[in-house]
Amino acid sequence: TQLLEQSPQFLSIQEGENLTVYCNSSSVFSSLQWYRQEPGEGPVLLVTVVTGGEVKKLKRLTFQFGDARKDSSLHITAAQPGDTGLYLCGGMSGGSNYKLTFGKGTLLTVNP
Amino acid sequence: GAGVSQTPSNKVTEKGKYVELRCDPISGHTALYWYRQSLGQGPEFLIYFQGTGAADDSGLPNDRFFAVRPEGSVSTLKIQRTERGDSAVYLCASSLGGRTPEQFFGPGTRLTVL
Known part of the structure; x- marks a missing residue:
């Protein structure tokens, strides 16, 4: 069974x-996706990476x-309170292109 | 365009009751997925539909869980004889299918079994 570990589990910064x-x-x-989830909401897709060594930027x-x-x-520069949320990574492997x-997840809190 | 929608947003039921959760995917998306997210956990795969058929239902916990997608669009997740351990957020996602990996999630249905 594939195990995907995220760290840290909690992060609180200024x-x-x-x-x-x-x-x-x-x-x-085969591919990996990053999502951000806010309380009471579903995960929102941020990015998909598929190629080894690939770097993608989305604003900060x-x-x-x-x-x-x-x-x-996932590196965030100059974090803002709006970045607060649960960051989830989800991967596809084993020949699956759907599961x-x-x-x-990492629960990030950015304090003003 | 409209995203994935799920109804109801919250469902409270008693142990032993039957519930149905509905998912309306993004228009044109042929693939539909159900996941379950417990408190403090990431989403856990339940079932995948390509069109009308369940291509992979290996994540369904037991035979009390069943899902349908009769016309290849809206899907319903059905849970019989609910148990307190079924309490979780049930998430639906859809995608274009094929080799496109991106999945887009709905807001989820929070199920509470008393």
């Missing part, structure tokens, strides 16, 4: 700080996919 959260597995992913968010496609990171396996 507005303006930088942060990185991680998503790791022993399995190789930078996503990196590991060369071996087993891990990924997402998620980690438990």
Whole structure:
């Protein structure tokens, strides 16, 4: 069974700080997706990465996919209170192009 | 365009009762997924539809859970003889299908079994 671990589980920082959260597995992913989820809402897709070593940027968010496609990171520059939420990574592997396996997420709080 | 919609947003029921949860996917999306999210956990895969058929129902916990998608659009997740352990947020997602991996989620239905 594929296990996807996210760290840290909780992160509380001040507005303006930088942060990185991680998503790791022993399995190789065909694709990996990052979502942000706010309380009472469904996950909102931020980015999809598919190529080892790939880097994608979304405003102040930078996503990196590991060369071996087993891990990924999300770096946020100059965090803002609006970045607060649960960050989830979900990966597809084992030849599946539909079943997402998620980690438990990183709960980020950005204090003004 | 409209995103994935789910009804009801909240459902409170008593142990042993039957419930139905509805999902309306994004127009034109052929693939539909159900996930379950318990408190403090990420979403857990339940079932995947491609068109009208359930292509993979390996995530359904037991035979009390069943889902249909009779016309290849709206889907209903049905839970019989509900148990307190079924309490969770049930999320629906849809995608274009094929080799497109991006899945778009609805707001979820929060099910509470008393």
